Amino acid sequence: MITYMTHEEIVEQSLNEEKKHMQAVALPDDLDHYIRQGMEKAKRMQARRKRWIRYGTSLAACSLIVGLLFSIRLSPVIAAYVSHIPGMEKLVELIRDDKGLQRAAEHEMVQEIGESAQQGPIHFQVDEVLMDERRMLIFYTLSQDRSDQVLTLRKVELLDTAGNPWGPGASWSHNLEAKQTTKNRIDVYFPEKVEVPDTLQLRVTASIDNVEQDTPMDVVFSIDKKKFISLLPFTHEVNQEIKVDDQRFMVESITAYPTQTEVRIRFSPSNTKHIFDFDQLELADERGNTYAFWGNGVPSSREGTDVVVFHLESIYFTKYEQLTLQAKGIRALDKEKLAVTIDARTGSLTKSPDEHLRLDALRQNDDVVGMDFSMLVDEIDQSRYVDFLGELTDDLGNEYDLLQSTSSSDYSSRNSQLYGHLFKRVTSKGIPSEYSFTLLSYPTRLTDGFRIKLK
Amino acid sequence: MNLEQLVREAQQGDDQAFYQLIHMHKERMYRVAYAFLRTEVDALEAIQEATCRAYLKLSTVKQPAYFTTWLTRLLIHLCIDEQKRKKRWVLEATDRESIDTSVDHPDERILLQTAMERLSPIQRQVIILKYFEDLTIREIASLLGHPEGTIKTWLHKALGALRHDLGKGW
Numbered sequence: 001m002i003t004y005m006t007h008e009e010i011v012e013q014s015l016n017e018e019k020k021h022m023q024a025v026a027l028p029d030d031l032d033h034y035i036r037q038g039m040e041k042a043k044r045m046q047a048r049r050k051r052w053i054r055y056g057t058s059l060a061a062c063s064l065i066v067g068l069l070f071s072i073r074l075s076p077v078i079a080a081y082v083s084h085i086p087g088m089e090k091l092v093e094l095i096r097d098d099k100g101l102q103r104a105a106e107h108e109m110v111q112e113i114g115e116s117a118q119q120g121p122i123h124f125q126v127d128e129v130l131m132d133e134r135r136m137l138i139f140y141t142l143s144q145d146r147s148d149q150v151l152t153l154r155k156v157e158l159l160d161t162a163g164n165p166w167g168p169g170a171s172w173s174h175n176l177e178a179k180q181t182t183k184n185r186i187d188v189y190f191p192e193k194v195e196v197p198d199t200l201q202l203r204v205t206a207s208i209d210n211v212e213q214d215t216p217m218d219v220v221f222s223i224d225k226k227k228f229i230s231l232l233p234f235t236h237e238v239n240q241e242i243k244v245d246d247q248r249f250m251v252e253s254i255t256a257y258p259t260q261t262e263v264r265i266r267f268s269p270s271n272t273k274h275i276f277d278f279d280q281l282e283l284a285d286e287r288g289n290t291y292a293f294w295g296n297g298v299p300s301s302r303e304g305t306d307v308v309v310f311h312l313e314s315i316y317f318t319k320y321e322q323l324t325l326q327a328k329g330i331r332a333l334d335k336e337k338l339a340v341t342i343d344a345r346t347g348s349l350t351k352s353p354d355e356h357l358r359l360d361a362l363r364q365n366d367d368v369v370g371m372d373f374s375m376l377v378d379e380i381d382q383s384r385y386v387d388f389l390g391e392l393t394d395d396l397g398n399e400y401d402l403l404q405s406t407s408s409s410d411y412s413s414r415n416s417q418l419y420g421h422l423f424k425r426v427t428s429k430g431i432p433s434e435y436s437f438t439l440l441s442y443p444t445r446l447t448d449g450f451r452i453k454l455k
Numbered sequence: 456m457n458l459e460q461l462v463r464e465a466q467q468g469d470d471q472a473f474y475q476l477i478h479m480h481k482e483r484m485y486r487v488a489y490a491f492l493r494t495e496v497d498a499l500e501a502i503q504e505a506t507c508r509a510y511l512k513l514s515t516v517k518q519p520a521y522f523t524t525w526l527t528r529l530l531i532h533l534c535i536d537e538q539k540r541k542k543r544w545v546l547e548a549t550d551r552e553s554i555d556t557s558v559d560h561p562d563e564r565i566l567l568q569t570a571m572e573r574l575s576p577i578q579r580q581v582i583i584l585k586y587f588e589d590l591t592i593r594e595i596a597s598l599l600g601h602p603e604g605t606i607k608t609w610l611h612k613a614l615g616a617l618r619h620d621l622g623k624g625w
Contacts, residue, residue: 008614008618010618010621011614011617011618011621014566014567014617014621015567015582015586015587015617016586017567018567018568018586018587019586019587022486022489022490022587023486025485025486025489027481027482027485028485028495028499030499031481031485031499031502032478032481034499034500034502034503034506035474035477035478035481035502035503035506036474037503037506038477038502038503038504038505038506038507038509038510039470039473039474039477039506039507039510041503041507042506042507042508042509042510042511043510045507045511046510046511360517361517363463363466363467365463365464365467365469368467368468370466370467370514372514403468406514420514422468
């Protein structure tokens, strides 16, 4: 019979036979187990992402994705100078983004520590500390007995000798790769003047493959204040007023510490626009060297409503004849446009600054609220995200916790960015009819940047 | 709860709803993965990975009604990637001599599998969807995101190649 079939029929028959076989294939008993494992894996990855997001936004690093546009400015002379000290090569790697810290290392501000703790197979060592009265960097090595697990620092705390928490907090990056040994840094900031104790206790909790270890590791180390106590800061009083588009602000002073330069700017309360931030705020010397905020650290801190202190790379050890402060652009928006409101029933924006911001979706389920926005940006903002959504509230005065935020670019049109936010209502004042928040940033600008001579 | 409600619940972070969603689709997922990868262990791993990615990317599903299409597409892409990585079309049995030809034309199966092995991944996926999953040309077009005309061309070429290979056996 078969010999009389056409080729078409042979193919059809074979495919049908095969289909029968496929349908007869029994589902494996452990299929559900694999599905559960898939979900578990996703949750672990999401938890990791969340921490990154938290870390990123806390440093306002979102706006610094521009990183790749700049070349890495590691002075070969300094690298050579510092690198000749045994064990310092890695440290140099970790501060290569920051010229000020490189100079500080060159000026022998690095304190050798070498104190460590062991917890099961995990070894944690504080290798060096580089600090002054404004900032502290702790360089550490974290290692384990094998190389196929992801070992990272999950929690970091600083305690004084009495065991009380010390300092405002620390930031560090999470290791995402399976490696036996990692060397990295922990950044600690002092927003106000603090008394640095002679001895500090660093308590870290590690995690292996995202499983937090039960017992933290404690390393006690002494601080050699002689390394920085005599390096007093110096201040240039500036007090120059700048006016762009009728918006005024005063550069009050510039203070240089060994680890950073602080630029103090007072914004006039009578401005009609709120100034969010500057594009590429930097100091430049007569040879064209620039000192900007770069890499890890806190880019700015606010003092009251009108004063913002911007943190730039340190000029402390730099010799210069002239100094200029400049910014390529000024991100600002009419003060009356800062409030954004959303109709909870229709899921539409009832108040927004302009057509750049769109609400694509509003999802509400009990006390969880999800919002998807898209933002149209100009070319200058294509490679950075706008951290625009501040604290969410509603017409009933409920408070919300941000559970998760994501940002991505729409690759089909590079000037469209997508933002997802997931909030949880933490008060129970009822189901709102309107949500609202104040913009933390927005991709609109004044017509020009500024440039002033300081010295 | 219907599919769309489940998708919405899952998008709002309800893990149980997400699990139910995948559970509803598990038989189809397994058949598709098995048709592509041909071994239980590979199919299970593909489903695990597809579940993981679906969980992470669920927020990108704008229209819950298309969840099934979206999930199937995600799984197919994973299977194709896996095949590319392995650069082989896994056969359950390759030793033709040992096959008993008297029952159920098993050598036909081997011939078909060998012929499918020679298809390009794109042709293979069209054959699997059309003949094993019983999808229409329009459904395949929507699933793979290509015009119907393109799907027809691929199908035509795939069938031509199979005819050519299977014809040799007789």
